[in-house]
Amino acid sequence: MTTNPQTIRLTTAQAVIKYLSVQHSVTDGVRRRLVPAALGIFGHGNVAGLGQAFDEMADDMPFIQGRHEQYMAHISTAFAKASRRQAVLAVTASIGPGALNLVTAAGLATVNRLPLLLLPGDTYATRHQGPVLQQLEHPTEADATVNDAFRPVSRFFDRITRPEQLLTALPQAMRVLTSPTDTGAVVLSLPQDVQSHAYDFPADFFAPRDWKIRRPLPDPAEIEEVAELIRAARRPVIIAGGGIHYSDAHAALERLAGQAGIPVVETFGGKGAVTKDEWWQVGGVGLEGNFASNVLVKQADLVLSVGTRLTDFATGSQSIFEYDDVTFAALNVVDADTRKQGATGILADARLGLEALAQALEGHSTPDAWQDTVQTEKARWAPIRTQWLDADTPYNAEDHPHAPVTAAVLTQPQLIGIMQEHARSGDTVIAAAGGPPGDLQKVWDATGNRHCHLEFGFSCMGYEIAAGMGVRLAEGNNDNRVVTFIGDGTFLMAPTEILTAAQEGLNVTVIVSENHGYQVIHRLQMNRTGKEFGNEFRYRTAGGSVAAADAPKARLDGEYLKVDLRQIAEGLGALAIRATTAAEVRDALASTRDTQGPVVIVVPTVPHVDLPGGDVWWDVAPAEVSEQEWVRTLRADYEQARGRQRWFG
Numbered sequence: 001m002t003t004n005p006q007t008i009r010l011t012t013a014q015a016v017i018k019y020l021s022v023q024h025s026v027t028d029g030v031r032r033r034l035v036p037a038a039l040g041i042f043g044h045g046n047v048a049g050l051g052q053a054f055d056e057m058a059d060d061m062p063f064i065q066g067r068h069e070q071y072m073a074h075i076s077t078a079f080a081k082a083s084r085r086q087a088v089l090a091v092t093a094s095i096g097p098g099a100l101n102l103v104t105a106a107g108l109a110t111v112n113r114l115p116l117l118l119l120p121g122d123t124y125a126t127r128h129q130g131p132v133l134q135q136l137e138h139p140t141e142a143d144a145t146v147n148d149a150f151r152p153v154s155r156f157f158d159r160i161t162r163p164e165q166l167l168t169a170l171p172q173a174m175r176v177l178t179s180p181t182d183t184g185a186v187v188l189s190l191p192q193d194v195q196s197h198a199y200d201f202p203a204d205f206f207a208p209r210d211w212k213i214r215r216p217l218p219d220p221a222e223i224e225e226v227a228e229l230i231r232a233a234r235r236p237v238i239i240a241g242g243g244i245h246y247s248d249a250h251a252a253l254e255r256l257a258g259q260a261g262i263p264v265v266e267t268f269g270g271k272g273a274v275t276k277d278e279w280w281q282v283g284g285v286g287l288e289g290n291f292a293s294n295v296l297v298k299q300a301d302l303v304l305s306v307g308t309r310l311t312d313f314a315t316g317s318q319s320i321f322e323y324d325d326v327t328f329a330a331l332n333v334v335d336a337d338t339r340k341q342g343a344t345g346i347l348a349d350a351r352l353g354l355e356a357l358a359q360a361l362e363g364h365s366t367p368d369a370w371q372d373t374v375q376t377e378k379a380r381w382a383p384i385r386t387q388w389l390d391a392d393t394p395y396n397a398e399d400h401p402h403a404p405v406t407a408a409v410l411t412q413p414q415l416i417g418i419m420q421e422h423a424r425s426g427d428t429v430i431a432a433a434g435g436p437p438g439d440l441q442k443v444w445d446a447t448g449n450r451h452c453h454l455e456f457g458f459s460c461m462g463y464e465i466a467a468g469m470g471v472r473l474a475e476g477n478n479d480n481r482v483v484t485f486i487g488d489g490t491f492l493m494a495p496t497e498i499l500t501a502a503q504e505g506l507n508v509t510v511i512v513s514e515n516h517g518y519q520v521i522h523r524l525q526m527n528r529t530g531k532e533f534g535n536e537f538r539y540r541t542a543g544g545s546v547a548a549a550d551a552p553k554a555r556l557d558g559e560y561l562k563v564d565l566r567q568i569a570e571g572l573g574a575l576a577i578r579a580t581t582a583a584e585v586r587d588a589l590a591s592t593r594d595t596q597g598p599v600v601i602v603v604p605t606v607p608h609v610d611l612p613g614g615d616v617w618w619d620v621a622p623a624e625v626s627e628q629e630w631v632r633t634l635r636a637d638y639e640q641a642r643g644r645q646r647w648f649g
């Protein structure tokens with residue numbers, strides 16, 4: 001006979017918040033709150049349920065009010081990334097549009113394998129009231145709601161139609177959040193009526209609970225197999241991914257690379273995996289990588305990828321591995337990633353796997369010839385990089401006849417050069433879309449803990465400003481500067497959370513490279529269609545309206561749009577500066593380093609002046625048929641280049 005357990009009567013919403021406030025993650029013995037705070041925007045779908053619960057439990061679960069659901073969720077995702085997946089911020093939204101605004105952010109988190117906890121409202125479970133405001137009312141699938149759109153972009157989805165379902169749903173949600181293999185967006189969809197329904201929950205359910213973030217041990221046989229491949233290799237390369245950061249495997253990676261003399265190149269997610277400036281630290285690889293990294297990978301006879309999914313940007317759409325007999329090894333905590341490229345796999349935590357490999361390879365070193373090649377290629381790239389980043393030698397328009405004349409004095413690479421000068425150990429620079437992430441991947445020196453937080457799994461415009469806030473929330477307002485680097489298109493898409501940064505007193509700097517357009521796509525377009533269309537920010541000409549009779553002739557080919565980004569930023573509560581010359585940018589960065597709250601520095605940059613490409617191909621296909629004869633040429637070039645694409649399995 002069991003006695004009646006002690007119970008506590010709470011609403012569904014109260015139970016969710018009470019439960020979340022006592023969950024902890026444990027990593028290497030360090031225990032911390034798993035969900036230390038929440039963000040939200042209320043509507044009728046969550047104000048009476050979750051809104052009431054947040055208010056009643058505000059001391060245990062601090063609440064941040066945001067401006068747009070998607071960007072609130074990006075704040076949370078960046079918080080999780082900066083916390084090395086050991087903590088998340090919950091995000092709540094109302095039903096219908098509020099909930100759907102979270103879907104993009106769920107996709108971003110899931111693709112990047114970052115934990116994100118979403119608590120959207122959902123339409124009534126009881127249905128007494130008929131279709132409610134913002135309900136989908138699907139004609140043939142009566143139980144479908146807009147929240148079903150979360151399913152493909154989440155790693156865990158549950159619709160809580162009765163309070164007691166929380167007893168199984170919440171522990172599963174915590175498991176997924178803290179699982180290195182399964183993590184991603186976790187969605188607890190909470191019908192608006194159910195949020196307010198009460199239940200007698202077992203009191204024990206709310207006892208503090210720890211979720212250990214596991215480090216799966218490598219199988220010694222798998223370690224030996226890969227160690228043997230490394231011993232036999234003449235030109236091995238390590239491709240380091242985001243898993244190095246999440247597993248805190250930097251020291252283990254450095255030990256293996258240094259001891260065995262293996263060059264390390266980094267994916268976008270793995271940028272900064274090597275924290276030391278050593279001869280075997282080569283930097284970004286792939287389409288937006290630097291020459292040195294790419295030349296080495298092209299020649300490699302063994303590629304060991306660690307903690308990476310190997311997307312097309314890293315592999316050059318499977319064209320970068322040029323050596324005929326190249327072989328692959330992969331160390332990953334996710335089974336599927338250990339088997340890509342037909343690799344010899346190690347299924348394990350990155351740190352433990354690298355430590356075991358270093359131990360197995362004690363006394364082994366790569367041939368001198370390969371070490372010489374690494375240093376030669378690095379030495380060839382270094383002066384090119386320095387020249388492009390040099391902001392003190394004025395940009396010469398004659399070198400770039402295709403660049404339009406604007407008010408800009410600096411090129412984007414020169415702006416990055418100044419940012420690099422100002423970056424101190426502990427600072428973080430953030431980018432996700434447009435030219436900035438590729439440029440940083442190519443030239444940012446992230447050694448010495450000058451962190452480079454790149455979101456390139458989803459490369460989502462609008463992540464960046466929110467991400468600066470998430471990183472800042474993870475760090476607290478310390479002396480390090482968090483700098484978000486974006487284009488003008490990205491600023492215009494999502495400046496709204498600057499106001500939230502002002503509201504919360506978050507010290508973040510946003511640097512906007514104003515180049516009058518979606519210029520990174522313009523560049524791609526010129527390569528694959530040969531003609532500008534719809535990417536530059538220009539007024540419509542010839543008729544002035546698409547509705548006019550001569551609409552077909554009305555194109556976006558007038559003057560550049562007049563827009564005052566600085567004023568928008570100021571209006572949102574930032575200390576906003578427009579800086580045009582190198583001296584002005586330096587001064588703006590130096591004088592705002594300790595500024596409280598958000599800072600926005602708008603810097604005009606010369607359009608169409610880009611860092612040299614990494615000499616890696618990308619599979620983006622020009623039209624197979626076209627009346628435009630230059631497109632036929634581009635297509636023929638593409639078909640020829642496609643011959644470099646290889647299959648590994």
Ligand SMILES: Cc1ncc(C[n+]2csc(CCOP(=O)(O)OP(=O)(O)O)c2C)c(N)n1
Pocket residue numbers: 433434435436458459460461462486487488489490491515517518519520521
């Ligand atoms: C949400 C979203 N929409 C569209 C894209 C496709 N896209 C990638 S970069 C880019 C242009 C970004 O423009 P801007 O921020 O001005 O940077 P620039 O390309 O000029 O460096 C676009 C539209 C994207 N990555 N994310």
Ligand SMILES: [Mg+2]
Pocket residue numbers: 434487488489513514515516517518519
């Ligand atoms: Mg732009």
